[in-house]
Amino acid sequence: MAGIECQDLRKAYGDVQALDGVSFASEAGKVLALLGPNGSGKTTTVRILTTLTTPDSGWARVADNDVVREAPHVREAIGLTAQETVIDKFLTGKEYMGGVAQLRHVPRGDRARETARLLTEFELDEVSRARVGSLSGGMRRRLDLAASLLGQPSVLFFDEPSTGLDPHSRKCLWDAIRRRADDGATVLLTTAYMEEADALSDLVVVLARGRVIATGTPTELKDDIDRRILALTLADPDQARKAAATTAALGLSSTAGDTPEALDVLMLRSGPPLLAILQRLEAEGVRVSDVIVRRPTLDEAFLQLLGQADPIREDKPQEASL
Amino acid sequence: MTMFTPVARSIADLSTLVRRNMLRYVRRPDVFAILVIHPLIILLLLRYVLGGELLIPDYIQYFMPGLFALAVVTGSATIGIELAEDVSSGVVDSLRVLPITRSAFLAARAITDVAKNVLIIPLVGVLGVAVGFHLVGSPSRIILAAVLLLALGWMFAWISMTIALWTRSVDATQGLALMLAVVFSFVSSGFAPVYTMPSWLQPFVKVNPVTHVASAVRALMTTAHGPVAHNILSSLISITVVLVIMIPLAVTRYARDLR
Numbered sequence: 205m206a207g208i209e210c211q212d213l214r215k216a217y218g219d220v221q222a223l224d225g226v227s228f229a230s231e232a233g234k235v236l237a238l239l240g241p242n243g244s245g246k247t248t249t250v251r252i253l254t255t256l257t258t259p260d261s262g263w264a265r266v267a268d269n270d271v272v273r274e275a276p277h278v279r280e281a282i283g284l285t286a287q288e289t290v291i292d293k294f295l296t297g298k299e300y301m302g303g304v305a306q307l308r309h310v311p312r313g314d315r316a317r318e319t320a321r322l323l324t325e326f327e328l329d330e331v332s333r334a335r336v337g338s339l340s341g342g343m344r345r346r347l348d349l350a351a352s353l354l355g356q357p358s359v360l361f362f363d364e365p366s367t368g369l370d371p372h373s374r375k376c377l378w379d380a381i382r383r384r385a386d387d388g389a390t391v392l393l394t395t396a397y398m399e400e401a402d403a404l405s406d407l408v409v410v411l412a413r414g415r416v417i418a419t420g421t422p423t424e425l426k427d428d429i430d431r432r433i434l435a436l437t438l439a440d441p442d443q444a445r446k447a448a449a450t451t452a453a454l455g456l457s458s459t460a461g462d463t464p465e466a467l468d469v470l471m472l473r474s475g476p477p478l479l480a481i482l483q484r485l486e487a488e489g490v491r492v493s494d495v496i497v498r499r500p501t502l503d504e505a506f507l508q509l510l511g512q513a514d515p516i517r518e519d520k521p522q523e524a525s526l
Numbered sequence: 527m528t529m530f531t532p533v534a535r536s537i538a539d540l541s542t543l544v545r546r547n548m549l550r551y552v553r554r555p556d557v558f559a560i561l562v563i564h565p566l567i568i569l570l571l572l573r574y575v576l577g578g579e580l581l582i583p584d585y586i587q588y589f590m591p592g593l594f595a596l597a598v599v600t601g602s603a604t605i606g607i608e609l610a611e612d613v614s615s616g617v618v619d620s621l622r623v624l625p626i627t628r629s630a631f632l633a634a635r636a637i638t639d640v641a642k643n644v645l646i647i648p649l650v651g652v653l654g655v656a657v658g659f660h661l662v663g664s665p666s667r668i669i670l671a672a673v674l675l676l677a678l679g680w681m682f683a684w685i686s687m688t689i690a691l692w693t694r695s696v697d698a699t700q701g702l703a704l705m706l707a708v709v710f711s712f713v714s715s716g717f718a719p720v721y722t723m724p725s726w727l728q729p730f731v732k733v734n735p736v737t738h739v740a741s742a743v744r745a746l747m748t749t750a751h752g753p754v755a756h757n758i759l760s761s762l763i764s765i766t767v768v769l770v771i772m773i774p775l776a777v778t779r780y781a782r783d784l785r
Contacts, residue, residue: 307543
């Protein structure tokens with residue numbers, strides 16, 4: 205099973221604890237998304253798994269090899285698209301692909317065919333003879349992605365792969381990633397967007413401040429953090445303030461809505477039911493003119509998860525709620 | 527993939543990397559031209575503006591070996607600058623995840639340096655002859671002189687690569703490597719005899735590899751039978767001492783995280 209497995213990875217850069225005990229595992233044919241905001245440790249994790257740096261403690265195995273002790277074997281098996289696109293501007297797309305194909309030790313007879321296939325897959329046929337320096341940012345990004353797939357690595361890493369891509373190119377990339385997983389590759393991608401993790405991955409690992417704060421399938425995660433938002437419209441802004449005070453008394457948090465008369469109340473599964481909230485508002489004389497109950501957007505749910513990981517509110521035992 | 531033996535593979539890796547480095551010069555001839563224009567300007571300055579004949583008769587016969595050394599040393603300083611660019615842009619990281627020997631990338635840079643100096647040395651020679659330099663030595667003596675110059679360039683390439691890897695900054699490498707190139711070239715016997723310099727400076731001049739190489743090259747190029755064995759030996763010893771320090775420094779730093 206050519207997968208990815210890591211246990212209790214820790215890594216500090218000076219005073220900054222980039223990784224503070226990260227563990228997860230994935231297997232062949234699966235796409236794992238490392239989801240988290242900037243600075244949460246995604247890139248550091250990828251750098252350890254791709255042998256670019258070593259952990260201070262903990263261990264990781266990629267394609268059945270230890271990333272520190274058996275790094276050369278790991279490099280035989282992996283492909284990486286780094287966050288920043290780095291391709292020599294003075295080479296043509298084809299020259300660049302040819303060079304990487306040689307360095308990845310693709311058999312000579314297969315190089316031309318494999319290069320051509322990837323250039324077609326990433327819609328780069330027409331520009332393969334142009335110097336990289338003359339290509340648009342999106343094209344360079346696609347060329348970088350195509351090159352990382354040369355030699356058909358069994359474990360693929362994409363660090364924020366859709367950065368700088370237009371919607372069409374992103375779709376093209378997502379299809380390519382899914383195809384590799386369907387063909388049996390282990391894929392790890394990092395993203396700051398729940399939407400991307402949801403669209404692509406079989407397993408999501410949410411990172412915040414160098415720790416794993418949640419792990420699950422996209423559906424599990426969404427269910428886990430699934431709350432309802434009670435969107436109220438009141439008669440006037442005064443009534444909205446009164447409604448906020450009333451719901452606060454019930455132990456519910458609320459945020460201002462889109463208009464001064466609107467109020468979004470976050471319902472809790474363990475909290476009072478909808479009818480009880482509305483009855484209390486009526487009893488307090490709050491004049492409610494409209495009520496909508498909606499699910500939070502994915503990004504709201506993600507932010508909520510991160511909010512729970514915020515150490516300022518972390519006075520309760522960590523990770524207890526997850 | 528099994529058809530490659532490890533050695534054949536390493537050679538193929540090296541040639542791919544060297545080709546990539548050399549294509550940079552082919553595609554950007556202006557970058558290469560600067561490496562020849564720089565010694566040309568110094569050549570014209572020394573030949574016509576400073577008119578060193580007041581101090582040393584037939585000064586061009588004296589300073590050309592120093593100018594050759596200056597040309598290869600500044601040329602080699604740019605190897606470090608290019609490496610610093612590759613480190614800071616992330617090219618090095620993208621190579622470090624490939625299944626190639628880690629030292630292949632540094633070795634390819636150093637080989638590129640030799641290839642570049644193989645072009646620069648004759649170009650500077652032609653320019654020198656055009657303004658009055660007389661090659662007295664036999665062809666074999668001249669080739670031996672060129673080989674010594676290549677060794678000097680190779681040494682300086684490792685100095686500038688070490689600077690690049692430890693500073694990881696293009697600006698710092700540019701400043702430091704070019705400054706050292708100027709110091710090594712001029713604070714040597716390349717352009718003026720050692721005895722004309724203040725006594726506190728002479729110890730450095732006497733250990734400077736450029737002094738030994740310039741003296742050997744001078745004997746080889748400007749005399750037909752002058753004794754050279756001592757100067758060649760001291761050149762090789764001084765170059766080896768620097769390499770023994772620099773190569774491990776560069777390689778160990780390269781093996782660690784460069785972020």
